[in-house]
Amino acid sequence: MERVLDVYARPYDERFPVLCFDEQPCFLIGDVLAPVPMEPGRVAKEDYEYLRFGSCALLLAVEPRTGRRFVKVCARRTAEEYTAFMQDLERAYPVAVQITLVQDNLNTHHGGSFYKWMNPQQAHQLVGRFEWIYTPKHASWLNMAELEFSALQRQCLNRRIASLERLRSEVEAWVAARERAGATLSWQFSTQVARRTLQPHYEAIRIN
Numbered sequence: 001m002e003r004v005l006d007v008y009a010r011p012y013d014e015r016f017p018v019l020c021f022d023e024q025p026c027f028l029i030g031d032v033l034a035p036v037p038m039e040p041g042r043v044a045k046e047d048y049e050y051l052r053f054g055s056c057a058l059l060l061a062v063e064p065r066t067g068r069r070f071v072k073v074c075a076r077r078t079a080e081e082y083t084a085f086m087q088d089l090e091r092a093y094p095v096a097v098q099i100t101l102v103q104d105n106l107n108t109h110h111g112g113s114f115y116k117w118m119n120p121q122q123a124h125q126l127v128g129r130f131e132w133i134y135t136p137k138h139a140s141w142l143n144m145a146e147l148e149f150s151a152l153q154r155q156c157l158n159r160r161i162a163s164l165e166r167l168r169s170e171v172e173a174w175v176a177a178r179e180r181a182g183a184t185l186s187w188q189f190s191t192q193v194a195r196r197t198l199q200p201h202y203e204a205i206r207i208n
Contacts, residue, residue, distance in 0.1 A: 001136055008064075008187045016096065016098055020062055020102045021060070026167065057081065059074060064185035067179060067183050070089060073164060098129060100133060104135050111127035111132075151183075156170055156173075
């Protein structure tokens with residue numbers, strides 16, 4: 001935990017950007033009956049019955065200090081999609097010496113995924129562009145990407161979207177609006193705060 005918090009406390013340096021990454025499944029849902037739109041003096045109406053059109057995956061990375069964010073809608077969530085997303089991030093930071101990435105321990109979230117889809121030389125080069133910082137098990141709340149996903153869910157995904165194309169369009173519009181607003185993330189939970197508020201856990205570790 002403290003390693004993650006120490007990363008968040010680093011002073012901003014464009015040569016060593018810190019990003020938070022996560023991915024989540026998303027279900028494609030459509031209407032059986034066309035909804036009735038909102039009118040003056042009348043609320044919108046939506047039938048309870050719906051249709052499922054499968055699922056997809058949302059891959060998201062956010063740079064908390066600057067508010068740069070990257071969201072990609074994929075049909076699957078495999079090592080191939082993870083590799084392609086990391087290539088996109090690498091290209092987005094051409095002057096960075098190394099990109100620090102805070103993420104969880106999903107079995108595809110490591111440099112080994114690159115070797116499945118790239119030749120060894122390219123994979124090795126891409127691995128060198130990242131520093132992976134993993135959140136502890138059962139502590140996904142330490143990943144600021146969770147905050148960004150929460151905003152995405154409330155502001156964009158809390159309605160029925162039936163197709164990948166429509167979802168991509170809506171997510172792109174949300175990213176553009178979020179960046180126009182200059183939305184950044186301010187993390188207040190420091191190592192010092194953790195040691196004070198979680199003191200019983202620190203003491204339990206020492207006893208064991």
